[in-house]
Amino acid sequence: xxxxxxxxxxxxxxxxxxxxxxxxxxxxxxxxxxxxxxxxxxxxxxxxxxxxxxxxxxxxxxxxxxxxxxxxxxxxxxxxxxxxxxxxxxxxxxxxxxxxxxxxxxxxxxxxxxxxxxxxxxxxxxxxxxxxxxxxxxxxxxxxxxxxxxxxxxxxxxxxxxxxxxxxxxxxxxxxxxxxxxxxxxxxxxxxxxxxxxxxxxxxxxxxxxxxxxxxxxxxxxxxxxxxxxxxxxxxxxxxxxxxxxxxxxxxxxxxxxxxxxxxxxxxxxxxxxxxxxxxxxxxxxxxxxxxxxxxxxxxxxxxxxxx
Amino acid sequence: xxxxxxxxxxxxxxxxxxxxxxxxxxxxxxxxxxxxxxxxxxxxxxxxxxxxxxxxxxxxxxxxxxxxxxxxxxxxxxxxxxxxxxxxxxxxxxxxxxxxxxxxxxxxxxxxxxxxxxxxxxxxxxxxxxxxxxxxxxxxxxxxxxxxxxxxxxxxxxxxxxxxxxxxxxxxxxxxxxxxxxxxxxxxxxxxxxxxxxxxxxxxxxxxxxxxxxxxxxxxxxxxxxxxxxxxxxxxxxxxxxxxxxxxxxxxx
Ligand SMILES: Nc1ncnc2c1ncn2[C@@H]1O[C@H](COP(=O)(O)OP(=O)(O)OP(=O)(O)O)[C@@H](O)[C@H]1O
Ligand SMILES: [Mg+2]
Numbered sequence: 001x002x003x004x005x006x007x008x009x010x011x012x013x014x015x016x017x018x019x020x021x022x023x024x025x026x027x028x029x030x031x032x033x034x035x036x037x038x039x040x041x042x043x044x045x046x047x048x049x050x051x052x053x054x055x056x057x058x059x060x061x062x063x064x065x066x067x068x069x070x071x072x073x074x075x076x077x078x079x080x081x082x083x084x085x086x087x088x089x090x091x092x093x094x095x096x097x098x099x100x101x102x103x104x105x106x107x108x109x110x111x112x113x114x115x116x117x118x119x120x121x122x123x124x125x126x127x128x129x130x131x132x133x134x135x136x137x138x139x140x141x142x143x144x145x146x147x148x149x150x151x152x153x154x155x156x157x158x159x160x161x162x163x164x165x166x167x168x169x170x171x172x173x174x175x176x177x178x179x180x181x182x183x184x185x186x187x188x189x190x191x192x193x194x195x196x197x198x199x200x201x202x203x204x205x206x207x208x209x210x211x212x213x214x215x216x217x218x219x220x221x222x223x224x225x226x227x228x229x230x231x232x233x234x235x236x237x238x239x240x241x242x243x244x245x246x247x248x249x250x251x252x253x254x255x256x257x258x259x260x261x262x263x264x265x266x267x268x269x270x271x272x273x274x275x276x277x278x279x280x281x282x283x284x285x286x287x288x289x290x291x292x293x294x295x296x297x298x299x300x301x302x303x304x305x306x307x308x
Numbered sequence: 309x310x311x312x313x314x315x316x317x318x319x320x321x322x323x324x325x326x327x328x329x330x331x332x333x334x335x336x337x338x339x340x341x342x343x344x345x346x347x348x349x350x351x352x353x354x355x356x357x358x359x360x361x362x363x364x365x366x367x368x369x370x371x372x373x374x375x376x377x378x379x380x381x382x383x384x385x386x387x388x389x390x391x392x393x394x395x396x397x398x399x400x401x402x403x404x405x406x407x408x409x410x411x412x413x414x415x416x417x418x419x420x421x422x423x424x425x426x427x428x429x430x431x432x433x434x435x436x437x438x439x440x441x442x443x444x445x446x447x448x449x450x451x452x453x454x455x456x457x458x459x460x461x462x463x464x465x466x467x468x469x470x471x472x473x474x475x476x477x478x479x480x481x482x483x484x485x486x487x488x489x490x491x492x493x494x495x496x497x498x499x500x501x502x503x504x505x506x507x508x509x510x511x512x513x514x515x516x517x518x519x520x521x522x523x524x525x526x527x528x529x530x531x532x533x534x535x536x537x538x539x540x541x542x543x544x545x546x547x548x549x550x551x552x553x554x555x556x557x558x559x560x561x
Contacts, residue, residue, distance in 0.1 A: 015561055052402040055561050074310070077404040088395030092327060093320070104316025105403035147399075 003027035004155060004186050005051065010060035012046050012210075020046040022210040023060070028188060033181055034215075035197035036190045037300055038207035044190040045085055047207070048157045052082045064155055078106060081153030085160045085190075087140050091133035095124055098132060099146045106151035118146050121176065138165045145176070156180060158189035162196060174200050194300060206300055208307045221299065228265040230272065232279070233258050233288040242282040248275055265293070313405045317413025318420075321387050325421050332421060333428065336375050340429045343371055344436050347493055358495050359526045364437040369520040370492030372429050376422040376451065377458045377487050377512070381479050384418035384462030389475050392466075401560060407553035411463065418459035419452070426451050440523065446531075447522035453538045454515055458483075460545035467552055467559060486512045496528040511541055 005028040012021040020043045028034050036044050049055040051062050053073060062069045067076035090098055099115050119125045122142045127135060132143060141161070148156060158177075162170045177187055177200050191197055197204050198218070205215040237256035248271070251260045263270045279286060325332040348364035355363045391397040400410055433439060441447055461483075469475040490512030496504050507513055508529075518534025521527035527534070552559065 049398075052398075054398050054401045056556065074404040074406075077402060080402070082398075082402050084398055086395055088398070090320075090391075090394065090396055092324070097320070097323070101316050101320050102399065102403075105313045105399060105405060107310045107312045107404055109312060 002030070004030040004065055005188070006061075006063045007047075007051070008061045010047065010050060010062060011058045012043075012050055012055065013058045020210050021050070021058075024207070024210070024212050026205065026212060026215060028186060030186055031181065031184050032202045033177065033187045033189070033200055034203045034205060035201035036188065036205045036207055037192075037194065037197060038190070039304055042207045043210040044207055045159055046210075048082070048159055048188070048190070052080055052157060053077055078151075079154040081148035081151065081156045083141075083144050083148045083156075083158045083161050085163070087137065087144060089132045089140055089143060092131060094129050094131055095119070095135070095143055095146075096128040098143065099150050102147040103150040108151045114152070115146075115150060118149050121179075122146050123172070138169050141165055142169070145173075149180075153185065155186045155188070158187065160190050160192065162191065162193060170196070206303050208304050211307075213303050213307055223266075228263055228291055228293050230261040230263065231258055231290040231292065232261060232286055233290075235285040235287045238284065242284070244282045245275075245278060248278075310405050310409050313403060314409050314413045314416070317400075317410065318417045321414060321417030322420065324387075333425065336379060336425045337428055337432055340371055340375060340432060341436075343367070344433070348436060358498070359524075361524050361526065362437060365439060366495075366520075366524070367493050368430070368433045368437065368439060369523050370490075370516050371433070372426050372451070373454060373490075373512075373516045373519050374487050374492045375429055376426040376455055377515075378479065378483065379422040379425050380418055380455050380458035381462035381465065381483050383421050384415055384459040385466035385469065385475055385479070386462075387414050387418055388463050388466035389469055389472075393472075411460075411549060411553075415456065415459045415463050418462060419455040422455045422459065423451060426455070442525050443522040447519065450515070450519040450522055450534075450538070453542060454519070457538060457542040457545055460542070460549060464545065464548050464552065468557070470558075486510055490516050491528060492516055495526075511537060514538070515541075 005026075007024055007026040007028075010021050010024045011019065013019045024043075024047060036047075038044050046055065050057045051064065051069060053069060053076075057070075064076040065079045067073075067079075069076045090101075093101070096115060096119065099119065100110060100112075103111065103115065116125065119128055122145060124139065124142050124146060127139060132140065135143065145158075145161065148158075158173075161173055165173075174196075177189070180187060189196075189201075201218050203215060203217055204221055206213045234257050238252065239256055241250055241252060241259075249262050251262075252258075253260065261272075261275060263272070276286065276289075344364070347367055352363040357363060358366045391400065430439075462479075465478045466475065469478070489507065490510050491507065496507050496513065496517075499507060514529055514534045514537035517528040518531050518538070521531045521534070551557075
């Protein structure tokens with residue numbers, strides 16, 4: 001795989017002495033959608049800021065589309081679009097102008113048709129002549145997205161693009177991300193909404209305390225999530241599992257009144273019916289049954305907790 | 309060179325002027341007219357002539373210089389400080405542009421604005437007094453060089469300023485006194501000897517003197533010295549700007 005974004009041993013120590021990135025290495029393939037998850041202060045924004053040229057790396061290298069972000073910053077940055085976490089816009093400019101401004105900054109000749117298409121796609125066309133400070137928060141976020149797309153980037157960073165936006169815009173975002181991906185754009189997004197990562201990402205990365213804890217295909221993670229558990233509450237606690245049930249992957253909790261049965265929900269036979277009748281045959285009376293699914297969220301929370 | 313980027317910055321900065329014509333263009337014209345009324349008419353009635361020139365006409369070059377210096381500093385410092393303040397500075401940092409291109413865009417726009425203001429004042433002055441411009445090309449060169457140099461100075465102030473207070477303090481405490489005491493309204497020869505000596509340490513004196521020479525061929529210092537002074541000043545500002553960007557001081561952590 002030739003990575004379109006290639007991060008090697010990236011570290012960042014801020015002037016305050018805080019080490020926000022502690023040796024991150026990550027390769028991102030052309031055309032993939034990578035979701036970066038991580039708690040507040042994990043270093044997600046710092047990583048994006050280094051790649052985009054907003055902060056200097058302390059050590060390590062990054063190339064984007066084969067261009068070093070420092071030595072060859074012009075070529076590297078020309079391929080990148082960024083939707084920052086904080087909404088910051090020139091308040092007195094009008095919408096179409098501020099989007100065209102970004103395109104200019106990135107060295108592209110004016111292209112009103114292109115800007116029109118972007119604004120229409122983001123439902124901003126009606127607002128093209130409005131001043132930015134007359135827009136609602138969600139619309140401002142759309143303007144940020146329009147700016148990031150104005151110069152047709154090949155790599156797009158979305159830093160919490162859906163924080164504080166309504167369901168409609170979130171769905172819109174997901175649709176646009178899908179369309180961009182069709183066009184071969186590589187997308188790196190950070191999010192605190194795990195269902196968002198589930199919905200659109202190809203790969204998921206988890207970052208905490210400036211370290212990348214895991215990067216995995218969503219499909220692999222989903223397979224892990226495919227594991228389901230059934231909690232069987234007994235009327236009477238048992239001190240040990242009866243011999244007859246040794247064929248099942250059953251776990252007894254501390255008090256002995258709850259058994260946990262792990263099974264593959266995707267499998268043709270889950271074995272639940274048989275287990276229940278075997279329990280009955282072994283003389284154990286079931287009071288209640290619950291099933292639960294380990295979600296990406298749990299995997300994520302588990303990882304972050306382990307790391308703490 | 310990323311000319312598109314320079315153009316984008318330049319036009320967006322100029323756009324602010326067009327959106328706020330009252331603040332940007334009309335107010336300097338009004339204040340200049342007031343100077344004419346106060347200094348030209350009130351005081352001019354008593355002084356009448358300085359070095360053989362009608363007092364009202366004598367102050368015109370100084371008045372133009374005074375205004376364009378202050379305007380260049382405030383326009384440029386505000387122009388670059390504003391994106392830092394509202395948080396849109398990230399866009400400049402993440403764009404495929406060099407610092408030189410950022411400087412050309414912002415300083416070019418600020419200098420253009422004050423140049424326009426300078427020319428408007430010149431035109432306004434023509435209504436009040438009889439003007440004579442002995443060396444138009446030199447006059448224009450002084451004007452342009454001063455606009456650029458002070459816009460650069462403003463740019464530096466805008467980059468270094470941590471808050472609005474600092475943004476206004478430096479112009480107020482440093483630039484304004486230098487400009488007012490630089491001989492806008494009088495000839496240095498009119499001062500007592502001690503203050504004459506002091507005044508010669510004021511770089512602004514050399515600029516105003518040279519500019520005035522391009523009008524009336526009278527000056528406090530030789531016109532060559534004036535040109536050297538502005539060149540030196542410009543070079544110093546360029547050096548500081550270069551250093552700021554090279555080290556990323558207050559720009560990039
Ligand atoms: N300019 C700065 N100077 C000093 N420390 C900083 C600076 N920016 C961020 N940090 C610190 O670096 C760490 C990582 O911050 P970062 O913004 O990258 O986190 P994040 O993962 O984006 O968090 P969030 O989910 O809250 O956006 C934090 O501890 C933060 O306090
Ligand atoms: Mg962040």
